[in-house]
Amino acid sequence: MNINDNLHILAAGYAMHHKPYFSNHPDGLDHYLIRIQTEGRSRTRCDGKLVNVEAGDLIIFAPGEPYELRIDAFENKQGDKTLFSGDYYILLQGNWMDEWWKMKSRPHKLRVPLSEGFVGIFRQIMLEQQRMSNPTPEIAEYYLRILCLEIDRQLLELPVPTPRTYLAYQIKQYIEENASTSFKLEDVAAHVGISVSRAVHLFKAAFGTSIMQHTLEIRLNMARERVIFSPLSLEHIAESSGFPSYNYFHKVFRSRFGMSPKQFRLSSRESMNG
Numbered sequence: 001m002n003i004n005d006n007l008h009i010l011a012a013g014y015a016m017h018h019k020p021y022f023s024n025h026p027d028g029l030d031h032y033l034i035r036i037q038t039e040g041r042s043r044t045r046c047d048g049k050l051v052n053v054e055a056g057d058l059i060i061f062a063p064g065e066p067y068e069l070r071i072d073a074f075e076n077k078q079g080d081k082t083l084f085s086g087d088y089y090i091l092l093q094g095n096w097m098d099e100w101w102k103m104k105s106r107p108h109k110l111r112v113p114l115s116e117g118f119v120g121i122f123r124q125i126m127l128e129q130q131r132m133s134n135p136t137p138e139i140a141e142y143y144l145r146i147l148c149l150e151i152d153r154q155l156l157e158l159p160v161p162t163p164r165t166y167l168a169y170q171i172k173q174y175i176e177e178n179a180s181t182s183f184k185l186e187d188v189a190a191h192v193g194i195s196v197s198r199a200v201h202l203f204k205a206a207f208g209t210s211i212m213q214h215t216l217e218i219r220l221n222m223a224r225e226r227v228i229f230s231p232l233s234l235e236h237i238a239e240s241s242g243f244p245s246y247n248y249f250h251k252v253f254r255s256r257f258g259m260s261p262k263q264f265r266l267s268s269r270e271s272m273n274g
Helices: 095-103 116-130 138-156 163-178 185-192 196-207 211-229 234-240 246-257 261-273
Strands: 008-017 021-025 032-046 049-054 057-061 067-071 085-093 109-111
Touching (some): 008 138, 032 116, 049 057, 049 163, 085 138, 109 138, 116 138, 163 185, 211 261, 246 261
Antiparallel strands (some): 032 057
């Protein structure tokens, strides 16, 4: 594909929903949609079936394809009803996207890592689009090209299913679905029906990190989005993101991002308004 082929980002942002939401386009969208669920849950229609979209699920729809999104209350692992959804979204069109889409068959829903590297691309695109005065709009378009190439790499690197990788991915999904609540290693192991030691070994072998380190990373990423985009107090953000105390949250947040949650909130909002 020629780097000079036209590509237009129509909108890019982060959406948080605490109330029911429904969007239906039975005749299809007039643009491409790339959306990644970062926390909570939603539902979309794929191949005629309404399927759950969990944290770590990427969805892609092309122009003319029917699209439906529902955000409503669901029952969490503790049996409580909750309604929350957070996602990054990009709306785009252009010849470059047309060519990329035709290159190979891609599923509407794909499991991807909620890593800083992957989610950070969405954030950079959004921030570039939101700049009040932006003399170089093509920067966001280059980030978009990188995102599309990264999506194709994720497709190539999908694990060959084996009993071991299946259990490891079940553990990972449990963590991502329950990171905002308090749980122990025993809860994770019991969810997949194996011992704690085996769960720890399988997860480390599959992902190169520990269960608790991955949990901390998910909680920090979740808290960061809330620090930037939500009006909640920092204490409430710490509690709702799964941290046992504000002091601990403050300590690990500063260690991870190089500034306190309050400084990070102020700096992020200044960047978006700049």
